[in-house]
Amino acid sequence: MGKNILIVSHLKPDGDAVGASLALKLGIQSMSKSVEVVTLDAPPDRLSFLPYFFNIRDEFSPQDFDTVVLVDCGDWSRTGFFSDTELNIAWPDRLIVVDHHQIQRLTPGLHIIDSTISSASELVFYILNQWHVEITKDIATCLLTGISTDTGSFQHTNTSYAVLQVAGQLMERGASLGKITRYVYSDKHLPRLKLWGRVLQKMTRNKKYNILTAIITVQDLVECGATDGDLEGVIDLMRTVPYIKAVILGSERGTEFKFNMRTEDPAVDVSRLAVLMGGGGHVKAAGFSVPKGYIETIKN
Numbered sequence: 608m609g610k611n612i613l614i615v616s617h618l619k620p621d622g623d624a625v626g627a628s629l630a631l632k633l634g635i636q637s638m639s640k641s642v643e644v645v646t647l648d649a650p651p652d653r654l655s656f657l658p659y660f661f662n663i664r665d666e667f668s669p670q671d672f673d674t675v676v677l678v679d680c681g682d683w684s685r686t687g688f689f690s691d692t693e694l695n696i697a698w699p700d701r702l703i704v705v706d707h708h709q710i711q712r713l714t715p716g717l718h719i720i721d722s723t724i725s726s727a728s729e730l731v732f733y734i735l736n737q738w739h740v741e742i743t744k745d746i747a748t749c750l751l752t753g754i755s756t757d758t759g760s761f762q763h764t765n766t767s768y769a770v771l772q773v774a775g776q777l778m779e780r781g782a783s784l785g786k787i788t789r790y791v792y793s794d795k796h797l798p799r800l801k802l803w804g805r806v807l808q809k810m811t812r813n814k815k816y817n818i819l820t821a822i823i824t825v826q827d828l829v830e831c832g833a834t835d836g837d838l839e840g841v842i843d844l845m846r847t848v849p850y851i852k853a854v855i856l857g858s859e860r861g862t863e864f865k866f867n868m869r870t871e872d873p874a875v876d877v878s879r880l881a882v883l884m885g886g887g888g889h890v891k892a893a894g895f896s897v898p899k900g901y902i903e904t905i906k907n
Contacts, residue, residue, distance in 0.1 A: 610640050613643055615644075620650045625657065680706060681706040708889060724769070726754050732776075742776070798832040809821045818852060823838065835858055853869065
């Protein structure tokens with residue numbers, strides 16, 4: 608690893624992407640290296656309690672860095688910055704991928720991947736321990752936030768005995784689960800609540816396959832005074848409907864619709880559909896995107 612490190616995550620970064628990235632930044636900085644975190648899209652405001660949140664940038668100059676780390680993002684194209692070809696020209700041998708998703712298409716570079724664990728934040732915890740980096744209160748807060756959000760506040764099936772042990776260690780280092788829960792889950796402004804209500808209104812149930820679906824458009828966001836970031840978390844509310852095998856939440860993003868899928872059914876693998884549609888993810892949580900015209904064609 609070089610001296611000037613760039614950490615990049617995926618478009619529409621979630622709590623795990625932000626928490627893992629900031630924790631890795633703090634850990635690497637402790638080794639007297641220069642580190643910047645960049646995401647093309649602004650992270651959710653409810654994560655603003657995290658240390659160095661306001662230092663996250665949305666642009667960078669490749670020549671300023673000698674090493675790039677992709678966090679919670681196995682494919683460079685998901686960052687929204689450059690194509691793979693441009694990446695190969697800029698950083699041919701200095702790219703590191705840190706991810707917990709099943710990789711569908713390998714981005715060049717060193718891969719640190721474990722698809723059996725809960726989150727990128729859990730993986731970063733193990734990496735920092737391997738490097739003998741002290742887990743400070745700030746690092747612990749970032750990591751516990753990422754783990755909490757990717758396990759649905761320790762309610763999803765990816766909540767393992769190991770991740771509960773990690774969470775306990777992070778709390779011993781000063782991370783407050785109560786504070787994280789309050790900021791991430793409890794505090795919801797009015798536009799967010801209106802948007803969640805709109806999602807509940809638009810839910811439809813496929814009786815044949817027992818799948819619950821909702822699709823949110825830009826017009827819905829405007830009418831609710833919300834942003835697409837306010838959708839984060841509502842898919843977990845959809846999953847509370849009993850006897851549902853899977854839930855699918857679609858949202859209009861520019862020229863396409865992005866679909867997120869979740870399931871707790873042991874017999875269902877949502878990643879198989881995601882891969883068929885050009886996406887990817889985990890057995891229990893996956894996603895894909897389709898052109899907007901495809902949805903309009905189906906409606907007609």
